[in-house]
Amino acid sequence: MILAGAGAKMDPHVRCIAHTLNLASQKAFKVDSVSELVVKVRKLVSFFHKSPKATEVLREIQTQLHLPNHKLFHDVSTRWNSTLDMLERFWEQQPAVLNTLLSRKIKRREAMASLTEDDMTLIPEIIKLMSPLKVATTLLSEEKNPTISIISPIQAKLQRQFQRDESDLEVISHMKDRFRQDFDGRYTYLEGTLHCASALDPRFKDLAFLDDSDAKDMVFMKITTEVVQMNGEEEASDTAMPNEDQATGTLEEDQTAETECDKSPSKEDKTDDAPPKKKTAMDQMFGDFLSARPPAKTIREKAKDEILKYRERDTLGLDGDVLQWWRLQVDLPLLSALAKRYLSIPATSVPAERVFSTAGDIVTAQRSLLHPDHVDQLIFLKKNL
Structure with missing residues (x-):
């Protein structure tokens, strides 16, 4: 996308903020301790997805503990927020999950053996840190037409969220550093443009x-x-007082102009003496008003x-x-x-990507003979009605 923008000479080229958040968040999740924890939880979720018996026991224990009958989420590697959703759902259901794995009805209980106390302490801290990022991503996805005016406020919110704190766990500090290193520099060259856009947005005009x-x-x-x-x-600078070089040039031009004027016939030598323009009644009556009007x-x-x-x-x-x-x-x-x-x-390419998804739903193997004009019309109607 960056190469395409440069080739098309798009200036300024504003990167998709949703894609940027995804990249920076994935960098934060690649901290060693966090990535190991994610792998452990992922294996655990896979175990429940593959075992109907474990799922049945989990549902029974959820009812006994008065927990919501929610299934465990499995994340998708290309979407960072799905990893957060997986951790949130696991943390919500962890009492039921623990009791299920300790049940004698389940033959395979070693799935939980790899999770340590430090892992259980770390999960809520990760959720607390990454939740504002999830809100920002949801906001961009829900907005019908998000414009670049929203980028600077999001940046400011996230920069405050990811400032180092003395009370942070060491792993959380590493996550914050990874996120900031990837995220902070991506819009530096556009800072002035983004601030102007926010100032022209009546929702953020107070800056x-x-x-x-x-x-x-x-x-x-x-x-x-x-x-x-x-x-x-x-600009005012163009009409400012000239410097010495400009003054010299102006003087030389004036002298040249004088010489040319000397060669040209004077007003007295002209034969066409135009008569003075006669004032109209309107000029005579209100001319003094015009002269008194401010410029x-x-x-x-x-x-x-x-x-x-x-x-x-x-x-x-x-x-x-x-x-x-x-x-x-x-x-x-x-x-x-x-x-x-x-x-x-x-601000984001999400709406454009949705159009591609809509096109994929319309043009299928069963509708392969659709005329291109009809495809355009169907997509237009779908996205605008």
Whole structure:
């Protein structure tokens, strides 16, 4: 994907945040003690899945202990959250699992022999550490159209979650280090872009995930500059006082212009003396009003005024429709146009991957004669109705 983005000259190329979380989480689970624990629990779950008798005894003991009649989960190697689900379900059912393995009805009881007290202590700590990551992954999957404005707030939350703590077990500290090493550097080159996107999202416009108020002001200054550039107005630096080289060049140009002017005929030599333009009654009546009117505001001044209004407005609820909110802000045309540019960038490829899954459900061996146009129409109807 990275090579494809570079080949297509996509700038900026925003990586899928869900895929990034998956990679970083799998790195955390590869800490030696944790990976060994996962293998042990996986073997235990496989034992119950393959043994109908063990499953039956487990169900009986669940009823006796008033535990939910839940089956044990088996994880999938390509999805880190399935590993967490497996550990959570095992921890929920561990009293019933222990009693089942100690039952005389089960011939094979050595599956539990490999789990130690340290392993049992470590499981709830892993669940506590990784649960916020599961929430973030669920959020990205549930959002119909997650945009890049959500990436910076997620980053800030997870960076705080994975800060080292003196009370942490050594294994948990190693997991935090592994996660941060993989996750922190993936969006560094896009930090400014991501902050601007969050600032233009009315749910996160307060930038509460940034501790420094000066940093928040800098983000809105960058937005002002982008509005000016988008509307084609020259920057103030372009109209600033020239340096010595520029001044020298300007002087030489003026001298050249004077020489050319000397060669050109003067106004007095011109034969076409245009008559002065006659003032209309409207000019005579209201001309003094026009001269008294203040000069029109520049794009930069208009952008600053819009940003001031925008920051003073109430934040949108977390369940609000961001694009619909911007559609209603008719008095913020400059910011609305910039917000559309930013908020149209998806944060994750999950919705696109769902379209591929839908296509796989539609085009099957039994429907192999579907016309390509009809496939497009069916997918469109499925995803938009």
